[in-house]
Amino acid sequence: MQNMLTILTSVFRGSLSKNGAQTVSEGSKVVVSARTYADFTPQASFDIKKCELHRLEQGPPGEAVLTREDGLRYYRAMQTMRRMELKADQLYKQKIIRGFCHLYDGQEACAVGIEAGVNPTDHLITAYRAHGYTYTRGISVKEILAELTGRKGGVAKGKGGSMHMYAKHFYGGNGIVGAQVPLGAGVALACQYQGNNQICVTLYGDGAANQGQIFESFNMAALWKLPCIFICENNKYGMGTSVERASASTDYYKRGDFIPGLRVDGMDVLCVREATKFAADYCRSGKGPILMELQTYRYHGHSMSDPGVSYRTREEIQEVRSKSDPISMLKDRMISTNMASVEEIKEMDVEIRKEVEEAAQFATSDPEPPLEDLCNHIFYNEPPMEVRGTNPWTKLKSIS
Secondary structure, three states, X not given: OOOOOOOOOXXXXXXXXOOOOEEXXXXXXXXXXXXXXXXOOOEEEEEXXXXXXXXXXXOOOOEEEEXXXXXXXXXXXXXXXXXXXXXXXXXXXXXXXXXXXXXXXXXXXXHHHHHHHOOOOOEEEOOOOOHHHHHHOOOOXXXXXXXXXXXXXXXXXXXOOOOOOOEOOEOOOOOOOOOHHHHHHHHHHHXXXXXXXXXXXXXXXXXXXXXXXXXXXXXXXXXXXXXXXEEEEEOOEEOOEEHHHHOOOOOHHHOOOOOOEEEEEOOOHHHHHHHHHXXXXXXXXXXXXXXXXXXXXXXXXXXXXXXXXXXXXXXXXXXXXXXXXXXXXXXXXXXXXXXXXXXXXXXXXXXXXXXXXXXXXXXHHOOOOOHHHOOOOOOOOOOOEEEEOOOOOOEEEEOX
């Protein structure tokens, strides 16, 4: 009978045995869960909120299938992002992180859902609230936090900070409001030109949605049928201004006019995943661009200099946390359908906290880049050259 596990009583913190049984310390006694992985539901179907459509006869399905493996992967990714951002908040308040810092907590379902709906070889570009996408694109928590603290081990070697992080097929982190949208259209043009069946996911916020360059990009993308998913992450506030005070029309999914659009529940990772899959298939079929509006919410202010409660109430934030939190929603789904146990989720939370703490230790102890590195990586594939320093007598060397 492999489904039962007998373990001698001992005192230790919760752990997972090799065959999947869960053990949790309770005082000096160990409680042993008799369930193995075979006892869990391997997959389940969930009704999800239907998308509102613009210029589309049909949209993504109203039901999503979630496997246990995917559910645990999505949960780990979202919870890691949440813990990473809370740690960044702490380091900023300790004045270890300086400068601009825009946190992503509350919006985790957007990044994880989008990543689950496209291929790793597809391209992605976003605005300055970029930590979550840097993580989903394969960069470790350690490298992200070290970049925030300006250390050599950071993803951009400590030179980029919060708004300028990059990875393979990921083009940042862009600090100028809306400027990444024409760049994303250009990446989509390159995909079309090369005929590689890849697409570009181009993200911007509701605060950037009224920028002229966005509509110019829509126009070109529609004319040339570029394989681009334009995504507006509508977190309800552009800096400290609510969308109702900033936009004559808050139907951002219709703002492409001649481009088809979807309005999606951006707090539900399954809604975002299914909508992204639908949009990606649409782009790959040669029909041209598509627009998605993800209705989401940020728990922190616009940036760390914004307390976030002068233009909205603490009660509003708490209500979203209690009713629509993306992490809690996924956890409740998995536990209620027997796809995971409470003990297993708690164990994962402990592992994530440990990972983030170790990353923070590295980010505060790793050395800062030396002055000699200041001019490196400005040029690509060029022989080393001398660069004048802060005065004519100071010479630095630039290495590609």
